[in-house]
Amino acid sequence: MPAVSKGDGMRGLAVFISDIRNCKSKEAEIKRINKELANIRSKFKGDKALDGYSKKKYVCKLLFIFLLGHDIDFGHMEAVNLLSSNKYTEKQIGYLFISVLVNSNSELIRLINNAIKNDLSSRNPTFMCLALHCIANVGSREMAEAFASEIPRILVAGDTMDSVKQSAALCLLRLYKTSPDLVLMGEWTSRVVHLLNDQHMGVVTAAISLITCLSQKNPDEFKTCVSLAVSRLSRIVSSASTDLQDYTYYFVPAPWLSCKLLRLLQCYPPPEDGAVKGRLVECLETILNKAQEPPKSKKVQHSNAKNAILFEAISLIIHYDSEPNLLVRACNQLGQFLQHRETNLRYLALESMCTLASSEFSHEAVKTHIETVINALKTERDVSVRQRAADLLYAMCDRSNSKQIVAEMLSYLETADYSIREEMVLKVAILAEKYAVDYSWYVDTILNLIRIAGDYVSEEVWYRVIQIVINRDDVQGYAAKTVFEALQAPACHENMVKVGGYILGEFGNLIAGDPRSNPLVQFNLLHSKFHLCSVPTRALLLSAYIKFINLFPETKATIQEVLRCDSQIRNSDVELQQRAVEYLKLSSIASTDVLATVLEEMPPFPERESSILAKLKKKKGPGAVSVAELEDGKRESGELNGGGERGQDAAAMAASNASTPSPSADLLGIRSSVPVSTTPASAGSLLVDVFSEAGPAAPSGAVNDDGFLRDLEQPTETSDPLLVEGSGDSE
Amino acid sequence: MTAITSLLVANHKRGFGSLWYMVEVRWLISSHGNTVQLFMMQFMLLFSRQGKLRLQKWYLPLSDKEKKKITRELVQTILARKPKMCSFLEWRDLKIVYKRYASLYFCCAIENQDNELITLEIIHRYVELLDKYFGSVCELDIIFNFEKAYFILDEFLLGGEAQETSKKNVLKAIEQADLLQEDAKDAETPRSVLEEIGLT
Numbered sequence: 001m002p003a004v005s006k007g008d009g010m011r012g013l014a015v016f017i018s019d020i021r022n023c024k025s026k027e028a029e030i031k032r033i034n035k036e037l038a039n040i041r042s043k044f045k046g047d048k049a050l051d052g053y054s055k056k057k058y059v060c061k062l063l064f065i066f067l068l069g070h071d072i073d074f075g076h077m078e079a080v081n082l083l084s085s086n087k088y089t090e091k092q093i094g095y096l097f098i099s100v101l102v103n104s105n106s107e108l109i110r111l112i113n114n115a116i117k118n119d120l121s122s123r124n125p126t127f128m129c130l131a132l133h134c135i136a137n138v139g140s141r142e143m144a145e146a147f148a149s150e151i152p153r154i155l156v157a158g159d160t161m162d163s164v165k166q167s168a169a170l171c172l173l174r175l176y177k178t179s180p181d182l183v184l185m186g187e188w189t190s191r192v193v194h195l196l197n198d199q200h201m202g203v204v205t206a207a208i209s210l211i212t213c214l215s216q217k218n219p220d221e222f223k224t225c226v227s228l229a230v231s232r233l234s235r236i237v238s239s240a241s242t243d244l245q246d247y248t249y250y251f252v253p254a255p256w257l258s259c260k261l262l263r264l265l266q267c268y269p270p271p272e273d274g275a276v277k278g279r280l281v282e283c284l285e286t287i288l289n290k291a292q293e294p295p296k297s298k299k300v301q302h303s304n305a306k307n308a309i310l311f312e313a314i315s316l317i318i319h320y321d322s323e324p325n326l327l328v329r330a331c332n333q334l335g336q337f338l339q340h341r342e343t344n345l346r347y348l349a350l351e352s353m354c355t356l357a358s359s360e361f362s363h364e365a366v367k368t369h370i371e372t373v374i375n376a377l378k379t380e381r382d383v384s385v386r387q388r389a390a391d392l393l394y395a396m397c398d399r400s401n402s403k404q405i406v407a408e409m410l411s412y413l414e415t416a417d418y419s420i421r422e423e424m425v426l427k428v429a430i431l432a433e434k435y436a437v438d439y440s441w442y443v444d445t446i447l448n449l450i451r452i453a454g455d456y457v458s459e460e461v462w463y464r465v466i467q468i469v470i471n472r473d474d475v476q477g478y479a480a481k482t483v484f485e486a487l488q489a490p491a492c493h494e495n496m497v498k499v500g501g502y503i504l505g506e507f508g509n510l511i512a513g514d515p516r517s518n519p520l521v522q523f524n525l526l527h528s529k530f531h532l533c534s535v536p537t538r539a540l541l542l543s544a545y546i547k548f549i550n551l552f553p554e555t556k557a558t559i560q561e562v563l564r565c566d567s568q569i570r571n572s573d574v575e576l577q578q579r580a581v582e583y584l585k586l587s588s589i590a591s592t593d594v595l596a597t598v599l600e601e602m603p604p605f606p607e608r609e610s611s612i613l614a615k616l617k618k619k620k621g622p623g624a625v626s627v628a629e630l631e632d633g634k635r636e637s638g639e640l641n642g643g644g645e646r647g648q649d650a651a652a653m654a655a656s657n658a659s660t661p662s663p664s665a666d667l668l669g670i671r672s673s674v675p676v677s678t679t680p681a682s683a684g685s686l687l688v689d690v691f692s693e694a695g696p697a698a699p700s701g702a703v704n705d706d707g708f709l710r711d712l713e714q715p716t717e718t719s720d721p722l723l724v725e726g727s728g729d730s731e
Numbered sequence: 732m733t734a735i736t737s738l739l740v741a742n743h744k745r746g747f748g749s750l751w752y753m754v755e756v757r758w759l760i761s762s763h764g765n766t767v768q769l770f771m772m773q774f775m776l777l778f779s780r781q782g783k784l785r786l787q788k789w790y791l792p793l794s795d796k797e798k799k800k801i802t803r804e805l806v807q808t809i810l811a812r813k814p815k816m817c818s819f820l821e822w823r824d825l826k827i828v829y830k831r832y833a834s835l836y837f838c839c840a841i842e843n844q845d846n847e848l849i850t851l852e853i854i855h856r857y858v859e860l861l862d863k864y865f866g867s868v869c870e871l872d873i874i875f876n877f878e879k880a881y882f883i884l885d886e887f888l889l890g891g892e893a894q895e896t897s898k899k900n901v902l903k904a905i906e907q908a909d910l911l912q913e914d915a916k917d918a919e920t921p922r923s924v925l926e927e928i929g930l931t
Contacts, residue, residue, distance in 0.1 A: 305849070722862065
């Protein structure tokens with residue numbers, strides 16, 4: 001039923017809104033608004049006092065204009081005046097205005113707080129609720145100071161009406177979130193916990209949010225809530241659908257309350273009391289059982305509510321991580337959802353399984369679904385679902401399936417959305433390194449990464465492959481050969497040139513015997529890319545050239561010729577010029593012994609934590625990288641050293657890292673270091689730290705900007721009812 | 732505890748005992764202990780297919796500029812999605828749950844640990860409440876009675892949390908308020924003719 005306002009009408013407002021809607025252009029709209037603003041201003045300043053109805057109407061108009069997106073700089077006083085009216089609707093509009101247009105004028109704040117105080121002590125439940133709603137909506141520090149001690153009293157008082165209690169609980173929660181120091185629970189704690197047993201389900205629903213938040217900060221004080229929560233949950237779960245009357249939602253008993261109870265339980269470890277624990281396990285099993293039963297209704301609301309409880313229960317099971325039976329059942333249930341026809345359920349199942357994958361009890365069970373997940377990665381139309389599938393593959397990867405998973409992720413990367421490529425590259429790099437039994441496979445994978453998504457291969461990734469190649473004798477020849485072949489591709493990414501330049505510079509001699517990759521061919525190959533590269537790459541190539549002079553004296557003349565030319569020794573870039581001049585001189589005056597010593601092969605890098613993991617963590621936030629991986633990553637890096645004699649002692653390294661844990665997201669506490677420079681190190685001196693801490697990756701935020709907001713055309717059909725009979729099916 | 736904390740505890744049980752590891756465990760748990768996990772809705776937006784905002788409820792303090800920016804970007808992102816895509820997406824560091832009812836998009840932003848499906852049903856419950864109150868609600872109702880939409884929302888969700896999930900009780904509270912209004916109406920001062928026809 002369109003347009004007619006219910007209740008008191010405020011006709012003037014309706015006409016005004018109509019006028020705005022009928023404006024044919026933005027300019028016309030602004031003109032109409034300004035006219036109205038002028039009108040209201042004059043009415044407010046006018047000589048005769050406005051009656052309540054008019055004030056209410058004008059304040060409401062101002063609110064409407066503000067919500068359209070225009071700035072309003074007056075009307076606050078009138079809104080505050082409305083608060084002291086005895087008429088409910090006037091109060092209501094006044095409160096709405098000041099909740100939406102929060103003003104920090106201290107005089108206004110004082111008046112507002114006064115009005116709220118009056119309403120709170122009025123003993124009129126409707127007025128009290130209005131006041132509590134306002135505090136919950138604004139939640140400012142001043143309000144907290146004024147009311148933080150009053151509200152708990154209202155909450156637990158015996159004569160408070162249920163609806164007021166509900167509002168009081170959530171109001172207190174809001175104040176606690178913004179000003180925790182001002183909300184002192186102390187004497188109220190046990191009574192608040194006791195609200196879990198209240199007869200009124202609404203009160204329990206509201207109170208439990210408050211308790212959940214408080215118990216996170218003060219777990220010990222609130223721990224009695226656990227057994228109360230378990231018994232409440234158990235009563236709900238085992239109730240018939242008619243028991244809870246209006247709290248049953250599409251044949252599901254109290255879904256919101258159930259979810260909240262399950263969330264509260266996730267704030268605590270599994271209950272120690274055997275009876276309580278038994279009851280809870282029974283509850284969880286019932287929930288899992290119900291998922292297998294035929295649905296009581298075809299409506300999507302029914303299945304959503306039922307599954308909401310199921311997913312929350314699975315979160316709890318994962319959180320406890322101590323009941324293998326439940327974990328495996330949860331995994332199987334999620335496995336069924338992986339192939340459900342509803343996209344939402346597939347999305348959530350993939351997401352939930354990610355966490356399951358890291359539990360030792362269910363890791364194997366998760367792995368059995370690998371084919372389904374790979375299929376999802378290839379065939380899902382929705383990019384967010386594909387991304388969840390990629391995340392799950394990453395989480396379930398271990399030695400048994402690493403080759404398969406890395407191969408799948410690489411092929412996915414070829415067509416992946418640009419916004420997720422960098423993260424994918426990091427993940428593939430981490431997996432390839434962690435599960436590499438055969439390091440030539442690792443080298444192939446990284447080079448493939450560069451080939452497929454070169455732009456998104458960050459420095460950490462290609463530094464890492466070089467570090468590994470340097471440290472492992474067995475893969476050096478393979479690396480040189482592979483890089484040589486890769487460089488022959490007609491269009492190869494600059495990162496490939498960087499890696500190729502460095503590796504050939506160090507290990508080109510290993511393939512120099514073959515006439516197809518003799519020294520001169522190698523040099524020409526590198527030099528053919530020289531002019532296409534950026535300055536840092538060229539600097540690296542120059543270093544490679546001087547290393548060639550040392551490795552292959554027969555190339556000396558050719559290379560010196562290149563170094564000597566004007567574009568090098570008179571290059572406008574200082575670094576390039578310096579290198580060219582110095583290398584040229586070095587090659588002319590140093591004897592072969594000195595040259596050999598200066599340009600000796602790079603010694604193995606010392607063992608350290610992977611900076612790639614740190615970077616991934618920074619990108620995704622704290623939850624992204626499981627510590628099992630970090631731990632493994634650390635152990636793995638120890639295996640990198642061929643002999644390990646040069647690596648620093650792991651414990652000493654750890655101690656020095658641990659002494660500076662930064663409070664920011666950097667889990668590994670890697671100290672920032674000097675950026676890479678490939679100046680030759682003289683024998684015995686400390687290595688320049690190759691790993692620099694990466695700056696924050698450029699945020700992707702790819703928003704489809706296809707001009708979607710069409711111009712101010714006339715509003716199309718907006719009188720379609722939102723709810724259509726039988727529209728319970730998902731779109 | 733978050734997933735990572737529980738993982739740490741599990742690993743600890745398994746006896747990983749390197750010095751680095753122990754220090755990291757202690758640090759992580761203590762740092763997590765200081766942050767309260769927020770389970771709550773951050774904001775709810777209702778907008779039309781042309782991107783016109785019909786309702787905006789913010790459950791955390793943000794400047795007007797930030798609100799406008801978020802609105803603009805999020806509306807664009809949602810409108811770009813195709814019909815068969817799932818109702819959830821990750822946006823900035825939040826989860827977005829949205830559903831379209833006729834010409835209106837209902838869009839909620841929740842924290843990462845929040846339950847997506849129950850949020851979908853929060854949206855549905857809100858639409859049901861509007862529907863019952865207005866009688867077969869449509870977008871025009873929300874445009875012309877925007878203040879009522881806010882009042883109904885406040886009776887259902889407060890501070891981003893569900894406070895009353897019984898449809899009957901919420902509607903009862905609103906109807907009581909309307910009754911108060913009716914009483915007050917009788918006692919109103921007479922209005923001018925111009926006001927009656929809405930020209931002031």
